[in-house]
Amino acid sequence: MGDMNTKQDVERGEVNAQEEIVEPLIQGQKYLPDEGGSGSEDRMDQSSKKHPWMVYLSTFVAVCGSYEFGCCAGYSSPTQTAITEDLGLSLAEYSVFGSLLTFGAMIGAITSGPIADLIGRKGAMRVSSAFCVAGWLSIYFAKGALALDIGRLATGYGMGVFSYVVPVFIAEIAPKNLRGALTTLNQLMICTAVSVSFIIGTVLTWRVLALTGLVPCAIVLFGLFLIPESPRWLAKKGRVKEFEAALQRLRGQDADISLEAAEIQDYIETLQRLPKAKILDLFQRRYLPSVIIGVGLMFFQQFGGINGICFYTSNIFESAGFSSSIGTIIYAILQVIVTAIGAALIDKAGRKPLLLASASGLVVSCLLSGLSFYFKSHELALEAAPVLAVTGILLYIGSFSIGMGAVPWVVMSEIFPINIKGVAGSLSTLMNWFGAWAISYTFNYLMSWSSYGTFIIYAVINALAIVFVIKVVPETKGRTLEQIQAAINT
DSSP states (O other): OOOSSSSHHHHHHHHHHHHHHHHHHHHTTTTSOTTTTHHHHHHHHHHHHHHHHHHHHHHHOOOHHHHHHHHTTTTTHHHHHHHHHHTOOHHHHHHHHHHHHOOOOOHHHHHHHHHHHHHHHHHHHHHHHHHHHHHHHHHHHHHSHHHHHHHHHHHHHHHHHHHHHHHHHHHHHHHHTTTHHHHHHHHHHHHHHHHHHHHTTTTHHHHHHHHHHHHHOOOOOOOOTOOOOHHHHHHTTTTTTHHHHHHHHHOTTSSSHHHHHHHHHHHEEEHHHHHHGGGGGGTTTTHHHHHHHHHHHHHHHHHHHHHHHHHHHHHHHHTTOOOOOOOOOOOHHHHHHHHHHHHHHHHHHHHHHHHHHHHHHHHHHHHHHHHHHHHHHHSSSHHHHHHHHHHHHHHHHHHIIIITTTTHHHHHHSSSTTHHHHHHHHHHHHHHHHHHHHHHHHHHHHHHHHHHHHHHHHHHHHHHHHHOOOOOOOTTTTSSSHHHHHHHHO
């Protein structure tokens, strides 16, 4: 992100903050729906519903990046035995190989926002795909631990960039009536790819499985030639003709884009007069609400225990007398189906109801799992304990998939004004990957301390998430990005 020129700029920005940020609200009044609806709003709705095939194509290309993310995440589980045997790796060496993905993703998260701001959303997807291709080839040709680790780090970096840029790109191109559902496809494709990798990993060799990771990259790299850049990024860069052409392609050649274009331009022109954002600027009063929402949702998504519970699933199924492979496949299929249901509901039910239903289910499922471990450790109700454990885990993944899995990414892509989106989005994505690493790292230590205590801790965190969603998170369905951001950041 660019630096601010002088202290006076900062002071001027502070003093004029309220006046300047009010302006889009005043200008935007003619686009905001009134109680009974307005002609302007109807025209915007009609233009957003005409010929959305380019929006669908653009979303398909972008979510191939999400599928690539899932390929990276799902690779290490089915290949562990084969890689360690073929290359003679120790358990410690393979653990390094597995954990480098998260480390690479954290670096990707830190750099994703600035890259997407500098070279565009499409440019960031190209960079991400290039890293993934290089990483998979390094893994495919690996003769020892070093090439494997370099490949894993590269795919992790690509995955970290994709995790930010895909939901942001989709949110910026989609009309408001489709935005929630299309952005949720990001999470659906990740779940699907992890499940597919797990299933085909049982029949393919680890080198061939690495090559399958090249397919989504190829689709992204080719598809990017067919789709427009994000109109909001083009407007921010002052490329007005390209902005209007991109918006027209997305809404259809006969659609009236004048109102939507004017609203985007008005809002961006106002934001451009504010000082350029650096990391410390996120903690200014005008930006703090959106930063708290974005980072807070990512915190609760990860610290509610999802990565630890994924890690422990096969053990729980085994302890309940299930086949761990059948149990994990049931888990994977359930995750995909429930995420798809969430995608269908998000623009009808709204973001908050899904988050609240999800967090409530997570509390109940953690308590069930904790109870089963309590019974087991105290040798009580030994027949009921495994059933409670399996019920708890399946309820957990169902509850997570309906809301907390996808919705934080949707909201993150909607709430940040475009002048802080790069820095704020990177911070939110970094919190997500840090949480993923922290929970994976601490889970075994916590379980050895107290198995039921671990799930009680997760239940408390998920209960706090309910309070956070009720008190802090706004409903964003059915509103343009400009309306959402002007309402939050005032």
